[in-house]
Amino acid sequence: MIFKGMLDRQEIIPDSSRSARWQRHWILDSLYGITRVPRKPHDHLNIPKRTSRHAIILARGHIYSLDILAPDHSPLPAKQIEANLWSIVNHVTLHPAAIPIGSLTGLDRDRWTDAREHLLSLDSTVNRDSLSVIEDGLFALCLDDSTRPAGLQGHIRTASTNYDGHNRWFDKSFSFIVENNSRASVLGEHSPCDALIAAIITDFVLAEGVGPGLCDPTVKAASHDSENLGWKKLEWVTDQRISQFIQDSKSTVEAISKDSDCDLLIFDKYGTDYIKRSVRHSPDAYIQMAIQLAWFRQVGTVVSTYETGLTRLFKHGRTETIRTLSSKSYAWVKAMDSEEDCHLIYNLFIQAISAHNSYTKKASLGRAFDRHFLGLRLQHRPPEDGTLPELFTDPVFAESSEWQLSTSGISAGERFIGTGFGCFGRGYGINYLVAPSRITFGIETKHSDPRTSASQFSEHLSQALIDIRILCERATGKRPYSSPSPDSMRSEFSKL
Numbered sequence: 001m002i003f004k005g006m007l008d009r010q011e012i013i014p015d016s017s018r019s020a021r022w023q024r025h026w027i028l029d030s031l032y033g034i035t036r037v038p039r040k041p042h043d044h045l046n047i048p049k050r051t052s053r054h055a056i057i058l059a060r061g062h063i064y065s066l067d068i069l070a071p072d073h074s075p076l077p078a079k080q081i082e083a084n085l086w087s088i089v090n091h092v093t094l095h096p097a098a099i100p101i102g103s104l105t106g107l108d109r110d111r112w113t114d115a116r117e118h119l120l121s122l123d124s125t126v127n128r129d130s131l132s133v134i135e136d137g138l139f140a141l142c143l144d145d146s147t148r149p150a151g152l153q154g155h156i157r158t159a160s161t162n163y164d165g166h167n168r169w170f171d172k173s174f175s176f177i178v179e180n181n182s183r184a185s186v187l188g189e190h191s192p193c194d195a196l197i198a199a200i201i202t203d204f205v206l207a208e209g210v211g212p213g214l215c216d217p218t219v220k221a222a223s224h225d226s227e228n229l230g231w232k233k234l235e236w237v238t239d240q241r242i243s244q245f246i247q248d249s250k251s252t253v254e255a256i257s258k259d260s261d262c263d264l265l266i267f268d269k270y271g272t273d274y275i276k277r278s279v280r281h282s283p284d285a286y287i288q289m290a291i292q293l294a295w296f297r298q299v300g301t302v303v304s305t306y307e308t309g310l311t312r313l314f315k316h317g318r319t320e321t322i323r324t325l326s327s328k329s330y331a332w333v334k335a336m337d338s339e340e341d342c343h344l345i346y347n348l349f350i351q352a353i354s355a356h357n358s359y360t361k362k363a364s365l366g367r368a369f370d371r372h373f374l375g376l377r378l379q380h381r382p383p384e385d386g387t388l389p390e391l392f393t394d395p396v397f398a399e400s401s402e403w404q405l406s407t408s409g410i411s412a413g414e415r416f417i418g419t420g421f422g423c424f425g426r427g428y429g430i431n432y433l434v435a436p437s438r439i440t441f442g443i444e445t446k447h448s449d450p451r452t453s454a455s456q457f458s459e460h461l462s463q464a465l466i467d468i469r470i471l472c473e474r475a476t477g478k479r480p481y482s483s484p485s486p487d488s489m490r491s492e493f494s495k496l
Contacts, residue, residue, distance in 0.1 A: 001068055001075040003204045004032055004138070008073070031201065034173040034192040035135040038113040045192055048136040056137035057088055057231070058167050060145055061098035064088050065133045066231040076230075084230045089143070091233065099246065101130075101236055106165035106249040115245040123237035130234040140175035142167050147181045152264045156420050156442060159185040165253030174198045185418075194308065194319060195421070195431070199410045206415040256422075258447075263454035264418050265441040267465055273436040279472045283434055284409055285356040288324045289332070289349065290468055291430060294460035295405055296333040299451065303427070306403035309363035320363040321370035324407070328355040336467065346475030349468070370401070403427065409434065420444050428457060439465070 006012050033048030053069030066084055070076055104115045119127050144167055148159060159177055162168060168187070169175065175187045188198040272283045279286070288307060296302060305324035311317035332348040362368055377392050391397055404427030410419060414435045420442025423429025426449055433440040441461060445452040472478070 001138075002208065003201055005073075005075060031173050031193050031197055032138045033136060034189075035137075036171040036173075036189055036191045037135060038109050038116055038171075040110060040113050043109060043191070046135040048138070052136045052138060054133070054137055056134050056140040056169065056172065057085070057143065058102055058140060058169065059088065059092045059143040061100040061102075061166060062092055062095070063098075063102065063130070063134065063169075063234045064091075064231050065137065065234060066141075068138070080230065087229060088231055092143075099236065099238055099243065100166040101238075101242075101246075102167065102169045103165045103246045103249045103253075104242075105168065105170040106161075106253040107245065108252075111245070111248070115242065118241055118245075119236075119238070122239060122242075126235055126237050130236060133232075133234060134169060134172075137172065140169050140172040142175055142177045142187075144177060144179050147179050147183075152418050156185075156262050156264060156418050160187050161253050161257045163254060163257055164250040166250065174201075194310075195408065196310070196410055199416070203415055260422065261445045261447045261452070261454045262420060263443045263458045264420070265443060265458040265461060266417075266438060267441070267462055268438040269466065270469065271435050271437040271439055274469070278478060279469075279476075281353050282357050282360075284360070285353045286468070287409065287432060287434070287439065288356055288407065289329060289352055290461060290464040291405065291407060292324060292329050292352075293333050293336055293464040293468070294457055295428075297337070297464070298457055298460050302330050302333065303404045304400050304402060305405040306407065307360075308408040309360060309368070311364060311366055313364060314366060317366075319371075320366065320368045322356075322360050322363045322368070323370075324356060324405070326352065326355045326359070328352040336471070342471060342474045346471055349471065405430070407432070416440070418442060425449070426452075428452060428454075 035046040054065045057064040173192045178184045275283045307322040309320045309322040329352040332352040335345045407430045419431040429444040431442040443454045
């Protein structure tokens with residue numbers, strides 16, 4: 001909430017690119033409190049009232065509203081928030097688990113719309129008021145009464161869903177998830193903003209650390225008898241049909257969770273320092289070429305590849321598609337395991353890097369074409385507009401937009417220990433965090449796809465990064481590079 005206060009006071013300095021143009025942070029204003037609400041034929045985003053000053057707390061199926069801002073919208077004292085959280089926890093322990101209404105958000109959007117409309121028909125006052133409080137909440141805090149697997153792979157696979165989707169409200173723009181052993185993660189809803197935005201806020205929270213009064217052993221829970229607790233339990237009127245909707249959602253989410261094949265690759269042999277200082281290439285293009293090589297070695301062919309490109313130079317700009325696969329990248333991956341001279345292979349690598357950098361620049365300036373085609377297709381309204389133009393029904397066009405490699409980088413990389421997102425039914429979803437001495441990859445695919453394996457792709461990706469380094473050093477004649485330790489880096493920087 002300190003970050004939100006700084007944002008409201010316009011104290012957050014926008015990012016700037018290497019071209020010195022300001023990149024707009026307007027979307028940060030829209031992150032807090034945004035909720036995706038199901039409707040037919042399409043959902044809408046609920047924008048909360050400016051007076052909203054509460055968060056949503058979920059625990060054992062119960063849902064609470066907790067004030068975190070004072071009436072003047074300044075953050076409440078940490079001790080007061082902590083005392084009220086303890087009071088909520090005590091309330092949960094004194095009552096049996098509640099019907100997990102939040103599980104409904106795990107249904108497909110049409111069925112969730114039906115369930116929501118039925119919920120409102122049962123008691124338009126109680127249920128509507130509870131939904132309104134949730135949808136206006138600044139964010140969600142999910143307190144899980146469980147501990148997931150110790151390994152990060154198991155944690156990443158189950159943290160977002162809690163196995164079957166209970167104790168979640170998937171439609172909130174972002175949710176903090178805390179296990180009963182204090183391990184935490186962040187879950188985002190992609191419609192209102194992109195992952196980088198939630199990462200900016202989370203990185204700020206981690207950088208600020210724990211302030212005075214937080215986790216204070218002397219803090220006691222607020223009295224249950226107090227007339228002004230600062231929190232309120234949300235009530236619901238349900239029936240057997242709602243219970244069936246919830247059961248259906250749990251089954252669906254559990255099946256999705258079980259089918260998810262995740263792996264976390266923490267590549268610590270080098271990071272962006274090596275790529276920028278010794279090889280002198282764009283870290284993002286370098287990493288994208290490693291992903292191309294890993295796929296080629298595992299599958300034996302190339303495939304259309306999506307990378308998120310930012311268009312934040314423009315007001316209301318979000319993203320554009322960077323198409324990583326090119327004739328240059330294809331020529332290079334074919335040559336990498338050939339008997340060709342290393343200098344020739346290195347030149348092909350440089351050409352692939354240059355092609356990627358060029359496309360990235362075009363995308364950031366709004367000069368790519370995928371969002372344009374998407375807009376045209378979405379504007380088409382059958383039957384009044386007739387059949388779709390031939391372009392959109394062409395099999396080649398469809399294949400070129402089937403992203404079996406869906407990738408995205410997040411700039412923040414030092415304070416996060418993991419990352420990831422679910423992928424298209426075939427292929428991989430790859431999210432990566434870059435840091436001076438390491439690169440972290442969250443890799444997700446499906447057990448149901450016999451061609452893919454997250455652990456095998458992780459091995460191919462790690463080897464690709466090693467082989468690219470060897471190629472660069474052999475071709476340029478530079479000595480082998482080992483990533484410096486944090487102590488040696490500090491010593492080096494102190495000499496500057």
